[in-house]
Amino acid sequence: MAWFKRSKENISPESRKTDLPDGQWSKCEDCGEIIHNKQLEVNLWMCPKCQYHFRIGSDQYISFIFDKNSFKEYDKKMRSGDPLEFEDTKRYKDRINATIKKSGLNDAIKTGVGKIEGQKAAFACMDFGFIGGSMGSVVGEKIARIIDVAYEDKIPLVIISQSGGARMMEGAFSLMQMAKTSARLARHADAKLPFISVLTDPTTGGVTASYAMLGDVIIAEPKALIGFAGPRVIRQTIGRDLPEGFQRSEFLLENGFIDFIVNRKQLKEKLSHLLFYFNSN
Amino acid sequence: MAKNVLDFEKPIVDLENKIDEMRKYEGHLDIADEIKVLEEKVNQLKYNIYENLTRWQKVQLARHPERPYTLDYIYMITENFIELHGDRLFKDDHAIVGGLAKIDYAKVMIIGHQKGRDTKSNLFRNFGMPNPEGYRKALRLMKLAEKFNIPVFTMLDTPGAYPGLEAEERGQAEAIAKNLLEMSRLKVPIIITIIGEGASGGALGIGIGDRVLMLQNTWYSVISPESCSSILWRSWDYKEQAAESLKLTAEDLLEQGIIDRIIPEPLGGAHKDHHLMADTLKKVLLEELNSLRKIKPEKLVQNRLEKFGKMGVYVD
Numbered sequence: 135m136a137w138f139k140r141s142k143e144n145i146s147p148e149s150r151k152t153d154l155p156d157g158q159w160s161k162c163e164d165c166g167e168i169i170h171n172k173q174l175e176v177n178l179w180m181c182p183k184c185q186y187h188f189r190i191g192s193d194q195y196i197s198f199i200f201d202k203n204s205f206k207e208y209d210k211k212m213r214s215g216d217p218l219e220f221e222d223t224k225r226y227k228d229r230i231n232a233t234i235k236k237s238g239l240n241d242a243i244k245t246g247v248g249k250i251e252g253q254k255a256a257f258a259c260m261d262f263g264f265i266g267g268s269m270g271s272v273v274g275e276k277i278a279r280i281i282d283v284a285y286e287d288k289i290p291l292v293i294i295s296q297s298g299g300a301r302m303m304e305g306a307f308s309l310m311q312m313a314k315t316s317a318r319l320a321r322h323a324d325a326k327l328p329f330i331s332v333l334t335d336p337t338t339g340g341v342t343a344s345y346a347m348l349g350d351v352i353i354a355e356p357k358a359l360i361g362f363a364g365p366r367v368i369r370q371t372i373g374r375d376l377p378e379g380f381q382r383s384e385f386l387l388e389n390g391f392i393d394f395i396v397n398r399k400q401l402k403e404k405l406s407h408l409l410f411y412f413n414s415n
Numbered sequence: 416m417a418k419n420v421l422d423f424e425k426p427i428v429d430l431e432n433k434i435d436e437m438r439k440y441e442g443h444l445d446i447a448d449e450i451k452v453l454e455e456k457v458n459q460l461k462y463n464i465y466e467n468l469t470r471w472q473k474v475q476l477a478r479h480p481e482r483p484y485t486l487d488y489i490y491m492i493t494e495n496f497i498e499l500h501g502d503r504l505f506k507d508d509h510a511i512v513g514g515l516a517k518i519d520y521a522k523v524m525i526i527g528h529q530k531g532r533d534t535k536s537n538l539f540r541n542f543g544m545p546n547p548e549g550y551r552k553a554l555r556l557m558k559l560a561e562k563f564n565i566p567v568f569t570m571l572d573t574p575g576a577y578p579g580l581e582a583e584e585r586g587q588a589e590a591i592a593k594n595l596l597e598m599s600r601l602k603v604p605i606i607i608t609i610i611g612e613g614a615s616g617g618a619l620g621i622g623i624g625d626r627v628l629m630l631q632n633t634w635y636s637v638i639s640p641e642s643c644s645s646i647l648w649r650s651w652d653y654k655e656q657a658a659e660s661l662k663l664t665a666e667d668l669l670e671q672g673i674i675d676r677i678i679p680e681p682l683g684g685a686h687k688d689h690h691l692m693a694d695t696l697k698k699v700l701l702e703e704l705n706s707l708r709k710i711k712p713e714k715l716v717q718n719r720l721e722k723f724g725k726m727g728v729y730v731d
Contacts (some may be wrong), residue, residue, distance in 0.1 A: 209731075217671065217728035218662045271727030278724060289729035300615070300637045302647065305661045309615060309637040309724035313623050316595035317720045324517050324600065340637070342425040342588035348596055361590035362616070363578030371578050381583055391586050 162186050164357075167211055178398045187355045187398055188211035189335055190260035195294055199402050205248030205257070208283065209276050213240050217271065218305050226303040229265070239264050242297065245280040247289070251406035253413065256284035259294040262336070268301035269320060269341050274311025281318040290328040290409050295346040298364075299339020311342035318393040319348050328412035330405060331362050333383070333392065352392045354383035355401075360392075421475050424683075428629060430457045431540075461703065465683050468632070470658040470667075474640060476632035477611050481571045481686035483693065484543075485512055485527030485570045488610065491693035493518045494527065499556055501548075505662075507559070508549030510541045510577070511621070515565070521704060524560035526553050526621055527570030527610070543612075544577035547590035550620045554594050557601055566604040566704055569621045574639065576617030579691065591620040598623035599723070602717050604707035605701060609633045609665075625710075625719055626703045627673070629665035630696075631680040635673075636663035673726060676703075 150261045158171050164186035174180075178198055179188040196205050213230070214399040220226035234240060242264035247256050258280050278292065286296060300308040331349025333342075335358035343362055346352075354360060361368075361381040369376055379385050386392045396404050420428050424611040434453050437446055461599050468476070477484075491631070493516035513526035528545065531537035553569075560567050576587055598621075605624030613635030627661060629635060638646075640658035645651050668674040678699050681688040710718070 152606075175625055211731070213730045215728035220660050220661065222643075222657070222660060226714065238591050242660055245601055271729045275727050275729050302638050302643055302661075305663060305726070306634050306668055306671060307727055309635075309671055310593075310723060312597055312616065312619060313599070313723040314726060317599035317623070317723050319534060320596045320600040321720060323596070340616050343591040343593070343620075346594040347586075347589040361583050362576065362591070363583065367578045368583065372580055376580070380580070389584050389586065 148389035160188070161191045163188075168342060172249050178354040180398055185334065185356065185397065187357070188397075189262055189296070191239075191261045191263055191291045191370075192294075196244070196246075196257075198255075200248035201209060201250065201252065205246055207244060208245040209245060209279060211240060212268055212272050212276060214272050214292075214304070214305075217307050219301070220303040222303075229303070233264055235348070237261070237263050241276075242267045242269070242301075243273045244277050245276045247280075247283060247287075250292075250359045250409060253406060253409045254287075254289045255405075256280045256287070256289055257293070258289045258291075259369070260341070262296045262298070265301060267341075268299060268308075269297055269311050270301035270304040270308050271311065273297075274308075274314050277311075277315045278318045281315070281322050282364065284327060285322050285325055288325070288327060290330065291322060291410060292330045292331040292332065292405060293334075293345060294334060295337045295341050296334045297337060297339070297346075298340040299341060302393060310341065312340050316348060317405065319345055321396075326414070330408055332396075332401070334403075336360070338362065338364055347391070350412070353394055353396050354386065354392050355398060356383055356395050360386050383396070418600050419480050421472070422473050423468070425459060425522070427460055427464060430460060436472075456698070461682060461729075469655070470634075470664050471640065471655040473632050473664050474612075474634050474658055475494060476684045477634050479684055479686050480532065482611055483685055483689045484532075484572060485525075485529050485610065487689060488527075488570060488693055488696060489514075489525055490606070491690060492697040493523070496611060497561075500552070502551035502555055504551055507549045508541075508552055509539055510543050510545040511549035511553055513553060518700060521701065522565050523568050523704075524556055524623030525564050525568045525570070526556055528573040528618075528621070530572060530611070541577060544571045544589075545573065545617065545620070546577050546579070546582045547585040547587050550576075550590035550594050553621045554597055556727060557598065557605075561601050561603050566606070566707070567601070567624070568606050568608070569614045569624065571607065571609045571618045571622055571635070573614055573617045574612055575614040576620065589615050594620045594624055599719055602712035602716060603721075604704060604710075604715060606695065606703050608700070608709070609635050611695075612639075614639050617679055618642060623719070623723065625707050625722070626675050628676045628678055628690075628699065628703070629668060629674050630678050630683050630685060631665055633665060634663040635665075635668055636661045 135406045151380040165184040167183040179190045245258040331352045333354040456688040494518040505556045512529045528543045530543035532538040607624040609629040640654040641659040644653040665677045685692040
């Protein structure tokens with residue numbers, strides 16, 4: 135007899151293991167192709183064989199979306215203030231400091247202003263590598279401020295989301311960032327300024343349920359996980375496996391919640407076209 | 416004997432049972448003095464226990480199955496309530512109720528999460544967990560209120576937005592996000608009251624307003640203590656600690672500047688005296704409404720933007 139018995143029979147094991155080759159090579163999570171890192175970079179971190187989009191951070195997006203040397207970062211040094219003096223198995227303060235050291239980022243977002251094919255835009259891009267791209271006070275405040283910049287300068291706004299949701303360690307403060315950013319977007323919209331929301335893998339929880347879903351145009355990278363509740367929670371709720379492709383970009387497109395799916399290689403071009411259409415000048 | 420006794424209430428109930436027992440013999444024996452002593456003791460005990468609740472104990476009180484729910488308050492504090500149904504897109508969600516009502520001389524649109532009291536009504540109400548159509552109904556009613564310059568009261572009491580398959584298909588996240596945006600620019604006064612559980616985005620989805628009030632024994636946070644425990648401690652057993660860490664009680668949120676006011680509950684919780692609770696709530700709501708009425712709509716919206724804009728702690 136088995137020692138452990140699965141309590142819910144319709145549920146299959148959590149995840150498959152991936153073994154990454156050392157050093158200069160990366161393995162495609164989708165097709166298993168082994169790719170040299172240099173080749174990956176040239177290909178904008180997509181698998182040359184199957185077009186699988188590797189998860190990348192804000193620096194990488196900035197590097198290929200903005201015209202050369204046009205991007206200026208704002209509020210670079212802002213850090214979390216640990217308002218609750220939160221402690222789980224670790225102190226939040228320690229977790230933050232360790233993550234800053236490890237990732238070289240100060241929090242899960244970079245904001246700034248730059249030019250996309252010559253068109254000025256306010257910009258924010260999240261980083262999953264910083265505590266799961268979670269939204270706490272810093273993410274909320276930096277987004278609010280960059281929306282203010284867009285509002286004051288009357289320029290469009292582009293946000294690339296990549297987040298597991300709101301950051302638990304800041305409790306209700308994290309929750310209120312959803313309110314703060316949405317309220318700013320309302321003012322931005324009232325001023326007839328465009329907002330383009332780009333969803334990447336993954337965009338879930340409080341981020342999806344606030345600014346990520348409030349774009350005038352919402353676009354997504356292929357096969358990105360996008361949803362409110364995480365798939366694990368839903369699986370537990372309904373007690374069976376989820377259908378293939380559930381909560382992926384293609385599923386959202388089918389259900390009418392995003393405008394189109396964009397291959398990373400065409401992201402800059404599509405953004406610049408959209409900015410052109412919405413430009414009032 | 417009272418049902419639904421929480422662990423920490425047991426000493427009170429034991430003593431109360433003892434008093435009841437003694438009362439049976441009161442006619443035969445001269446024990447009036449002894450009963451009196453015990454009654455004083457029980458009052459003292461109640462005071463000690465209920466005034467020194469831990470955060471987890473408050474979470475338990477917030478979920479007490481005998482607490483008044485949105486419709487109970489509506490029936491107790493308003494007249495001529497007309498419930499309005501449906502989001503005009505898909506269906507009527509029973510986990511969020513709403514409609515027009517008269518509270519003293521004020522016309523209001525009242526919207527709130529609705530839980531059930533037994534298995535059957537809980538299934539009907541989906542345990543107070545809305546689907547997207549619930550948030551869309553709420554928004555429809557708020558826009559209707561705005562059109563006719565009627566203030567909006569919302570009552571929050573949910574374990575969360577429903578994490579189901581169809582909810583995702585129909586855009587749970589989009590429905591909540593849209594409400595946040597639209598509520599932040601609605602041109603009528605909005606007063607939010609957390610009457611039970613304020614769980615995350617599912618609560619906030621009808622939770623943006625000019626005043627945010629919390630009943631004394633309720634909680635409001637980004638996640639429930641149980642889910643927080645399971646994610647950060649990788650076990651369901653640390654819910655008490657998670658509740659402490661999350662600082663999710665009315666007192667905590669007032670201190671954090673996230674809510675404006677705590678509404679006192681009867682000793683032992685709102686469920687101990689529904690009418691007393693409703694009277695207090697009504698008084699506070701009317702008071703807050705009167706102060707908001709004086710503010711022009713544009714200013715109201717501007718204040719709301721600034722109010723939520725201030726929330727957050729960071730090092731610049």
